[in-house]
Amino acid sequence: MNRFRLVSLTLLLMLVTIVSGCWDHREVEELGIVLLTAVDAAPGGKIRVVVQTLVPTAVAGGGGITGMGGGGGGGGRKRYLDLTTEGRTVFEAIRRMSMESPRELFFAHNQVILISEKLARERGVAEVMDFFERNREFRRNTWILVARGDPRDIMEVPVHLETTPAQNIVGVINNQELSARFAPTRLGEFTEMLESSGEEPYTAILEAVPNEAFSRMSLHPGGAGPAPFHNIKLTGTAVFRRDRLVGWLNERETRGLLWVRGEVRGGQITFSLPGSRGEQKLAVEILRAGRGGVKLEPFLAGGQPGMRVEINTRVNLTESENLEIDLRNPQVISRLEKQLAGVIKQEVMACVTRLQEEYRADALGFGEAVHRKYPRVWRQVEGEWEDVFATMPVTVEVKAVIRRIGLINKPLRLPPRMQEAR
Amino acid sequence: MFRFWKKRTRILPREKGNPAPSREDYAQWERSYEAGELKKMPLGPRLKDNLALIKRILGNSSDLVIRELRLGVDGGVPGALVFIDGLTDKGTVNDTLLKGLTLESRMAGLGGRDAGNIFALVRNFMVNTSSVREAATVFELLDGILYGDAAVLVEGETRALLATAPGWPVRSIEEPTSENLVRGPREGFTELLRTNTSLIRRRLRTPNLVLERITLGERTRTCVEVIYIRGLAAPTLVREVKDRLSRIRVDGILESGNIEELIEDHPYSPFPQVFRTERPDRVVSMLLEGRVAIVTDGTPFVLVVPAEFIVFLQSSEDYYERFFLATAVRWLRYIAFVASLILPSLYISLTTFHQEMIPTRLLISIAASREGVLFPAFVEAFLMEFTFEALREAGIRLPRNVGQAVSIVGALVIGQAAVSAGIVSSLMVIIVALTGISSFVAPVFSMAITMRLLRFPMMVLAATLGIFGVMMGLLAILVHMASLRSFGIPYLAPLAPLHTSDLKDLLMRVPLWAMDKRPSELAKGDPLRQEEGLKPAPPDKRGGQG
Numbered sequence: 001m002n003r004f005r006l007v008s009l010t011l012l013l014m015l016v017t018i019v020s021g022c023w024d025h026r027e028v029e030e031l032g033i034v035l036l037t038a039v040d041a042a043p044g045g046k047i048r049v050v051v052q053t054l055v056p057t058a059v060a061g062g063g064g065i066t067g068m069g070g071g072g073g074g075g076g077r078k079r080y081l082d083l084t085t086e087g088r089t090v091f092e093a094i095r096r097m098s099m100e101s102p103r104e105l106f107f108a109h110n111q112v113i114l115i116s117e118k119l120a121r122e123r124g125v126a127e128v129m130d131f132f133e134r135n136r137e138f139r140r141n142t143w144i145l146v147a148r149g150d151p152r153d154i155m156e157v158p159v160h161l162e163t164t165p166a167q168n169i170v171g172v173i174n175n176q177e178l179s180a181r182f183a184p185t186r187l188g189e190f191t192e193m194l195e196s197s198g199e200e201p202y203t204a205i206l207e208a209v210p211n212e213a214f215s216r217m218s219l220h221p222g223g224a225g226p227a228p229f230h231n232i233k234l235t236g237t238a239v240f241r242r243d244r245l246v247g248w249l250n251e252r253e254t255r256g257l258l259w260v261r262g263e264v265r266g267g268q269i270t271f272s273l274p275g276s277r278g279e280q281k282l283a284v285e286i287l288r289a290g291r292g293g294v295k296l297e298p299f300l301a302g303g304q305p306g307m308r309v310e311i312n313t314r315v316n317l318t319e320s321e322n323l324e325i326d327l328r329n330p331q332v333i334s335r336l337e338k339q340l341a342g343v344i345k346q347e348v349m350a351c352v353t354r355l356q357e358e359y360r361a362d363a364l365g366f367g368e369a370v371h372r373k374y375p376r377v378w379r380q381v382e383g384e385w386e387d388v389f390a391t392m393p394v395t396v397e398v399k400a401v402i403r404r405i406g407l408i409n410k411p412l413r414l415p416p417r418m419q420e421a422r
Numbered sequence: 423m424f425r426f427w428k429k430r431t432r433i434l435p436r437e438k439g440n441p442a443p444s445r446e447d448y449a450q451w452e453r454s455y456e457a458g459e460l461k462k463m464p465l466g467p468r469l470k471d472n473l474a475l476i477k478r479i480l481g482n483s484s485d486l487v488i489r490e491l492r493l494g495v496d497g498g499v500p501g502a503l504v505f506i507d508g509l510t511d512k513g514t515v516n517d518t519l520l521k522g523l524t525l526e527s528r529m530a531g532l533g534g535r536d537a538g539n540i541f542a543l544v545r546n547f548m549v550n551t552s553s554v555r556e557a558a559t560v561f562e563l564l565d566g567i568l569y570g571d572a573a574v575l576v577e578g579e580t581r582a583l584l585a586t587a588p589g590w591p592v593r594s595i596e597e598p599t600s601e602n603l604v605r606g607p608r609e610g611f612t613e614l615l616r617t618n619t620s621l622i623r624r625r626l627r628t629p630n631l632v633l634e635r636i637t638l639g640e641r642t643r644t645c646v647e648v649i650y651i652r653g654l655a656a657p658t659l660v661r662e663v664k665d666r667l668s669r670i671r672v673d674g675i676l677e678s679g680n681i682e683e684l685i686e687d688h689p690y691s692p693f694p695q696v697f698r699t700e701r702p703d704r705v706v707s708m709l710l711e712g713r714v715a716i717v718t719d720g721t722p723f724v725l726v727v728p729a730e731f732i733v734f735l736q737s738s739e740d741y742y743e744r745f746f747l748a749t750a751v752r753w754l755r756y757i758a759f760v761a762s763l764i765l766p767s768l769y770i771s772l773t774t775f776h777q778e779m780i781p782t783r784l785l786i787s788i789a790a791s792r793e794g795v796l797f798p799a800f801v802e803a804f805l806m807e808f809t810f811e812a813l814r815e816a817g818i819r820l821p822r823n824v825g826q827a828v829s830i831v832g833a834l835v836i837g838q839a840a841v842s843a844g845i846v847s848s849l850m851v852i853i854v855a856l857t858g859i860s861s862f863v864a865p866v867f868s869m870a871i872t873m874r875l876l877r878f879p880m881m882v883l884a885a886t887l888g889i890f891g892v893m894m895g896l897l898a899i900l901v902h903m904a905s906l907r908s909f910g911i912p913y914l915a916p917l918a919p920l921h922t923s924d925l926k927d928l929l930m931r932v933p934l935w936a937m938d939k940r941p942s943e944l945a946k947g948d949p950l951r952q953e954e955g956l957k958p959a960p961p962d963k964r965g966g967q968g
Binding site: 017018020022024025026027028029031033035054056057059060106108109111137163 | 773774775777778782785786787788789790791792793794795798799882883885886887888891
């Protein structure tokens, strides 16, 4: 090929890239960045989708182009915008939203999917899930939460620390380790649990609660105080059977669920020694579940499966109301440990009882454990696992070790005179 | 139709009475003398004829000095001293030559003898300069005069003597401006060939250092010297260098860059394949690796071949500092080098096509900063990069006192004003500034230019094809670099082909006591640079070395 041909061919190829006009070209300012999506049931069998998009100009505030004249009149503008439409399917609703939104919705940064309680109970979650799994833009690590109440109300709860409610929610989820009282799940895990016959899906509950800390004093004497506002709160667990919501687990039962799942990474437990003056509590801080945390050992009792749960944990003692206790004494420590183990066992049993008796939903993954160890048995009981699970014998053994007791050994010692007066 | 209009228009209409020169006019110009013709022209025996010939050939130039004198006693033999004022050192002419020719020839009682002997006597006893040669043809005579020699002509002699006495004004030795170091010698080459070679000689006192002279350029007659260490530099390499130099037949060689363009392996490649530097210590260290240096008269930039990619990213300071610092700085340089190439492209491709790859908080911040900006990311980037390059070029040419102010004005005011006006976003300004700073990190300017230029096609690729485009661009560059050779050495040595023993100088700068071998591709004749096992230690820890 001679020089002329070579050069002209190269130039033509280069021209092709430019002339084709870079499709898929999306400038950042054309995006409607969606941070939070909520799905609700609407009348007529329809689905309502609520979407929360970011308003970048409100975020820009001072440091930007519109520094001089921007900022809006008095105070910042709202940094997010909620849009909602109804449709027969999720996709239809989203596309209908384009008729109201100046920007094409961009879901790749969506962080939370909220499912309303109503939709979860009445219609079930599985049909709605298909869209989120199939669509290219939703990530598998999006959090899924169940909203108690109307999702629109929760999404409009004002945000003070973070930029948007979505970040607020994610921030709280990230703090889950500190309390271990709610069990959020990601989209990927949720769908896995949905499809599995050996475990039922669960996720945390999101609700709006009034902020008790605001001041009730009004600015004018005798007048009405300022209106109370709400905060969001993540609490408890929503339990599903197959794809429908069947009930809640409260905070204590949720802790039990997390113990069995081995997902307790922190939290605190309050308990007291028997024989002490009743009200005096001790508090411990749970450390990352030590040494593997949890062992689920299925056993067969008369051809039927049963489960033995073994939990190992390490804690730090953080607070003692009991001022007479001598923490230098190892026997005292082992008494505490035994008591603690008992408390944890109660938490777990509370959860197991609730799930077995009231909801008949195996959110604990017992089915999967049986499947792993006794596949033949599993094949027989798989069909009626709900019933088998409800009557399974479950034993729990807990071993708790108190690692550290903080900076001081014995608690405060009041001078003797004062003690007698008490 | 084209011809219809062409007949009726006249491009560059000429004025009457001032026509452009036509072919015939050229013939009336004073003729020029070609080298070939002069080489065949002998000198005549008569002094007057010779002097008239010299004057005519040199066009009666006003700086030509002809000092007629008489050699010897009793009226003496007519002679003349011919030189060019400004090229020849007048001090030598006055003290040494004239004195020798006039006074001492009288004292020796020259005269009355026949011409042949006189010439030998003059040559051996009277011309007291350190080097002297004979010129038999007009070409040699004029060549010598134009090089600064003083010519001695004697009546009746068809040969002339050329006494070497060059003396023209030169710059003193200063720190090279283009390669500053914190630690290291501050001598730089100057425009005088001999000074430059002396700077090299001073550092390499081995008798195996060879200097071979070549004259290039028909009209400039530039002296070029090829320097290498015999026994280290591969003979094939030296031969190839000399061969390529001998093929150069041009009018003039003004700068070593001219030579570089005429001897490189891949003239169309954007990457430089010939290394150039102003620092003698750099040249010496490269000679010690088995390379060949080409010193050109008239420029302080010395070429060194072969040059693979990595030498353009190394600085001599790396070897004078301790290896921790040197390794860290080297890594910084590599990262900055890559950044200067792909940073704007990455920004464009990520914000235009792949917003899902950006972390959410950053995306929010980018979206906020780009609100109100008129142009798409590519146009913004292009505009800012272009402005930056223009400012940089302008800054080179401005006089020093104005230059500082303009760069500050340019950077701050224009950048800030552009952001406020909504032409660019503030993030773009940061990226352009980072890219600009990174591009200054390459120690050798020729490589920095390459990166600056390659940035623009990468940006176009990023804007049309996203990250695919960036990847394809990088691959294309890599493949191209892998196919380059510089005088036989693969451009990407020691990475491709892989010489693990050479990697010790690539990824980090291994302490000097560990650098035992020379680079494998170069010095096959003498691979060991230093003795092994030279790691220093205090006396009690030395163990077996006593």
